[in-house]
Each structure stands twice: as C-alpha cells, then as structure tokens.
Amino acid sequence: MCGRYALHTHPEVIALQLGVQGGAGIDARSTLAPERLAGWKPRWNIAPTETMPVVIARSDAAPQLHWLRWGLIPSWANDVSIGAKLNNARAESVTEKPAFRQAFSKPASRRGRCLIPADGYFEWQEAPAGVRGARKQPYYLQQANGKLLAMAGIWDSWQSAQGELFESFAVLTIAPNKEAALIHERMPVLIADEDRQRWLLGNPTEALALLRTAPDDTLRTHAVDRRMSSARIDDAQCIAAVKLNEPDEESPETKAASSDSHQDRQGRLL
DNA sequence: CCAGACGTTGTT
DNA sequence: GTCTGG
DNA sequence: CCAGACGTTGTT
DNA sequence: GTCTGG
Numbered sequence: 049m050c051g052r053y054a055l056h057t058h059p060e061v062i063a064l065q066l067g068v069q070g071g072a073g074i075d076a077r078s079t080l081a082p083e084r085l086a087g088w089k090p091r092w093n094i095a096p097t098e099t100m101p102v103v104i105a106r107s108d109a110a111p112q113l114h115w116l117r118w119g120l121i122p123s124w125a126n127d128v129s130i131g132a133k134l135n136n137a138r139a140e141s142v143t144e145k146p147a148f149r150q151a152f153s154k155p156a157s158r159r160g161r162c163l164i165p166a167d168g169y170f171e172w173q174e175a176p177a178g179v180r181g182a183r184k185q186p187y188y189l190q191q192a193n194g195k196l197l198a199m200a201g202i203w204d205s206w207q208s209a210q211g212e213l214f215e216s217f218a219v220l221t222i223a224p225n226k227e228a229a230l231i232h233e234r235m236p237v238l239i240a241d242e243d244r245q246r247w248l249l250g251n252p253t254e255a256l257a258l259l260r261t262a263p264d265d266t267l268r269t270h271a272v273d274r275r276m277s278s279a280r281i282d283d284a285q286c287i288a289a290v291k292l293n294e295p296d297e298e299s300p301e302t303k304a305a306s307s308d309s310h311q312d313r314q315g316r317l318l
Numbered sequence: 319c320c321a322g323a324c325g326t327t328g329t330t
Numbered sequence: 331g332t333c334t335g336g
Numbered sequence: 337c338c339a340g341a342c343g344t345t346g347t348t
Numbered sequence: 349g350t351c352t353g354g
Binding site: 050051052053095096135136170171172184186276277278279280 | 337338339340
C-alpha cells in the first residue's frame with residue numbers, strides 16, 4: 049500500500065499549509081533554500097527511491113522541509129538497496145521492528161519521525177478473481193477538503209563508504225477507513241493539523257496515540273488511467289479521473305448509472 | 319560466543 | 331546498532 | 337507500488 | 349520466480 053503518491057503543490061505553499069517555518073529560520077539544506085528550490089518541479093507519480101520534500105525536526109529543532117529519499121535505509125545497512133523494500137512501516141509494529149523502532153522512539157539529529165506532504169496517493173485495486181486478463185485498477189485518493197495530506201513517517205540516515213549521506217523515510221500504514229477500504233486493505237497514517245507538532249516533537253507515548261485510522265468521509269477517491277502504473281510516466285494526467293468500463297461479459301447487465309468513482313466496482317470488500 | 323537478520327504487500 | 335538463533 | 341529485466345563475448 | 353529501477 050501507499051507505494052506511489054503525488055506532490056505538485058509548490059514547497060512555499062506546502063510550508064504554509066504544514067506550519068513549517070520559512071524565511072530567516074531555514075538552513076541551507078532546507079527545500080526552501082533558494083538553490084534547492086530551483087530544482088523543484090511538480091510531481092504526479094512519485095515512486096520509492098525518489099527524493100522528495102519531507103518535514104523533519106532535527107533534535108527537536110523547528111520543523112523544516114528537507115529532501116529525503118523514499119525507502120528507509122537503516123544506519124546499519126550494507127547498501128542502499130534495502131531502502132527499496134522499506135517504503136512502508138506497519139503502525140502496529142513500528143515500535144518493535146529493529147529497522148524502525150529507534151527512528152520512532154528515540155529521535156535524534158539524524159533520525160526521527162516525519163510528515164510526508166502529499167496532494168494525494170495511489171492505490172491499486174485487485175481485479176475480481178476469475179476475470180480473464182484483468183489487471184489491477186489504480187485509484188487516486190485525496191483529502192476531501194482539498195488540503196494537503198500529511199502522512200506519518202519515520203526517517204533515518206545512512207552513510208556510504210565514500211562518506212555520502214543518505215537521509216531516507218518510510219510511510220506508516222494502518223487499517224483503512226471507509227473510503228480507502230473499498231480499494232485496499234491498508235492506508236497511510238494521516239496526521240491532523242492540530243497533531244503535527246505532537247507527532248514531530250512529542251514523546252513516544254504521545255506519538256503512539258496518533259497512530260490511528262483517519263476518520264471516515266475524509267477522503268475522496270477516483271479511478272485513474274492505468275498508464276500511471278508505470279513509474280516512468282509523470283504528468284498531470286496521472287491523477288485525472290477516468291470512467292471505468294464495465295466488465296463486458298463477465299457480469300450480467302450492470303446498471304449503467306456509474307459515477308467516475310469506485311462505487312460500481314466493488315463486491316470484494318465490505 | 320559468532321552469524322545473520324533487520325520489511326511490507328500480497329498471494330497461496 | 332541490536333536482537334535472535336544456533 | 338508496478339513494470340521490466342533476467343547475460344556474455346566480442347565487435348563497433 | 350525474483351530482483352532492480354523508477
């Protein structure tokens with residue numbers, strides 16, 4: 049789950065919406081630093097191993113936007129390749145897993161909890177069993193109120209033998225709410241505006257209390273074109289709503305009144 | 319003691 | 331780094 | 337997460 | 349089937 053997302057909102061707007069300090073407070077490594085901002089471009093189809101703006105608070109300092117690589121590389125890893133597999137961390141076990149627990153429970157200058165800003169994320173719905181040639185249908189999920197999502201994550205640092213520093217993150221996952229459950233059995237942990245500071249700077253007990261499924265009716269979803277399944281495709285079409293064609297022969301007559309949403313495609317879940 | 323794992327998702 | 335398994 | 341590759345020798 | 353790349 050949550051192996052792809054979109055972030056097309058400009059970093060200055062991200063900072064405003066997520067309460068990240070800009071202006072004088074930023075350091076040279078901030079996404080908002082002029083030389084780093086120059087490299088920014090809107091992204092519609094972000095895959096693991098890519099480097100994206102993430103909100104971190106180094107050693108309890110004021111939260112800032114920094115570029116981190118998606119796919120957590122623990123400090124003890126032999127190489128970066130493990131990161132491709134650790135793009136998610138289960139909320140139910142994040143305090144126990146050796147690769148994750150320090151980042152969660154013992155934040156420091158080079159590891160900790162983070163917020164991953166996203167305009168929305170993608171989820172693939174399994175095709176109904178027995179449908180020949182059926183492939184997974186991707187959906188785009190975004191906040192119903194149009195605001196940015198703040199996904200809960202953890203981050204760590206790894207240094208190569210050549211001394212190159214890699215800062216990387218994983219997205220926490222949990223059981224889905226009502227809308228997400230129609231598509232998939234997991235969803236990212238979402239942090240409400242009023243909980244951001246507590247998530248980033250609170251003690252482990254406070255942070256643990258925020259690992260909850262988002263309330264129902266806070267997300268809206270629509271099917272998107274399958275061409276975005278290739279991570280090489282990265283344009284605004286990736287998040288555009290498409291109307292799904294009904295299965296031609298498999299099911300008897302289906303009611304034609306189908307929205308552009310998932311409501312005509314269910315049956316497996318719930 | 320050292321060696322080896324350290325993760326999730328989805329599928330069977 | 332730290333835990334588990336042998 | 338999905339898509340795409342999965343290999344060497346020798347020649348250009 | 350399994351790993352790598354994006």
